[in-house]
Amino acid sequence: MIITLKDGSTRAYESPMSVLEIATDISGGLGRMATAGEVDGKVVDLRTIVDKDCELNILTFDNSDAGKAAYRHTTSHILAQAVKRLYPEAKCAIGPAIEDGFYYDFDMPSLNREDLDKIEKEMKKVIKENHKLEYFELPREEAIKLMQEADEPYKVELIEDLPEDAIISFYKQGDFTDLCAGPHLMSTKAVKAFKLISSSGAYWRGSEKNKMLTRIYGTSYTKKQDLADRLAYLENIKNRDHNKLGREMELFTTVDVIGQGLPLLLPKGAKMVQTMQRWIEDLEDNEWGYVRTKTPLMAKSDLYKISGHWDHYKEGMFVMNDNEEAGKETMALRPMTCPFQYYVYKNSQHSYRDLPIRMGETSTLFRNEDSGEMHGLTRVRQFTISEGHLIVRPDQMVEEFKGCLALAKHCLQTLGVEEDVTYHLSKWDPENTEKYIGTPEEWDEMEGAIRDILTELDIDFTEDVGEAAFYGPKVDINAKNVYGKEDTMITVQWDSLIAKQFDMYYIDQNGDKVRPYIIHRTSMGCYERTLAWLIEKYEGKFPTWLCPEQVRVLPISEKYIDYAETVAKELKKNGVLVTVDNRSEKIGYKIREARKARLPYWVVVGAKEEEEGNVAVSSRFAGNEGVKPVAEFVDQICKEIRTKEIRKVEEQ
């Protein structure tokens, strides 16, 4: 047989050989490093016998994600073996490799750090014992019997749910056998460095209706240093966490008696949000053809009954006076702006010539999230988004949808975060149709249209089932927080269904009433969430135009406070956010504080500067920027703010 390797070279073998044997034949080193193989694009075990011509790629921990996964998957089996030894009553559920590590779920009492340390010790023993991992397959009945005898009910359930023709495979290592599709390393000793990170609860099969199991998270590496680096990184990212840094920098806070998910934006945080809001509103209205609306924050339940929210999402709304006490109406705080803007549209009759109509609103929304869901500024019960609805003719839909994506891209670019997002086509779940309105045909058409647009725009995207809004599919633009968790930052939604519910129409050339299509979209998403994102992205060192304090004037001593105030006044006159540090402190102390506050610029003024009408400029981008006339500095910083420049730190 002829084996074609990754580099295009070929090797010929007389008889069938395992992946491991071929890897070892290529080089002893590769044989030792190999964690799995890839035959004609399919990931396989090292034990897999290759018996015909194929393309073969030897996977290692370092050269591929699948290679890492095999390594960590074996680590998770070592974990399971150790747990079963220490806690014989524990039942095994599942234990896959994940990005940056692995986990294993057990039905057992919860664990604290001490328990994890004990388990780690036992794992080290298992590794040292150097068990071979042996692969074997069983027919369905025997597989079920084996797991029943082992008293592993979760494994039995997993086998029973496998398709009839599935190969049911196991890996045995010493006294531990686990149902597993593999691939796996050859022996436990191959795992060189690992750490159990944490434990928590996790529902069996991801459903809250099922029992909560105990999940143990861990990670493993081939080099001790890599593990140490990873642990240091995990420790370090806490310093970027917006929920910590944002509070430290006095951008926001929360108060017990005000409630969960209700952050208070402090003056600095509020200023940043104001800066973004003014930018977005002007951008939309002046350059992207939007009109502005301002609609109520609450409405009678009747409105939500028409929109479908009452049926689909009442649980997520803050409803007031639901039982109609004292003859008062039932009201609800709005969880979205859609129907309000529809009534703006319906206020007058529209010709086909009027469309598209693009309505923008800086919209405050209320969502009654479950108590465990709240997080800093990213998951809150009241937030404000750059919301908008476009009412368009069907023939305009594609162009307008593209326009919304272009605006979103422009916003991302301006904030300097374009590289950090992923695009998703969020589709409905055909298995769960009662969650949605519309027919399968309508959904196919809407999803197909979005797919075509994204493909045409050459945007990389994934397709996510069950992520659509109840009225239509959408493009979600997501970003990861420092912990790797994804949040939707921007959304553009296709809706050809709702207009009917609200009896929206326009008059076409023939004088007939026609249903418009609707695009629900945000240009830059939710201001609170975006602020959180920027805090983490920039570690609090924001682009100058977004900074709540752009310059601080530092008089050398109290004698120069008057001149400092003059300088500040000149900057303020030009729209620069400036303060004066007029405390009776040494200049070194004031500079230290200015740096600690992550200010973009601080200017020192003393006798020399006052005499000549200068300022001594320093910045976090370039350090000392020299002494220059006030007017020159004003010009410089105003230009940077006006152009929304994202100035880079210069190498020293």
Add this chain to the structure above:
RNA sequence: GCUUCGAUAGCUCAGGUGGUAGAGCACUUCACUCGUAAUGAAGGGGUCGAGGGUUCGAGUCCCUUUCGAAGCUCCA
């Protein structure tokens, strides 16, 4: 909502086995009037998240509750 962990001064934290609360920073006052990452001194500040219980006595032990963190589930 579920599992686990946590809450001590504005912030970061220390307070074996129960004996009546402490540090650094911050804040206030005074002195210093200063040239590029912390001037010195003095002072104020806590019903130890809240409520209940055990006890002669609770920051410490138990229960309830509120808020916070990680994960799960959810996220129009």
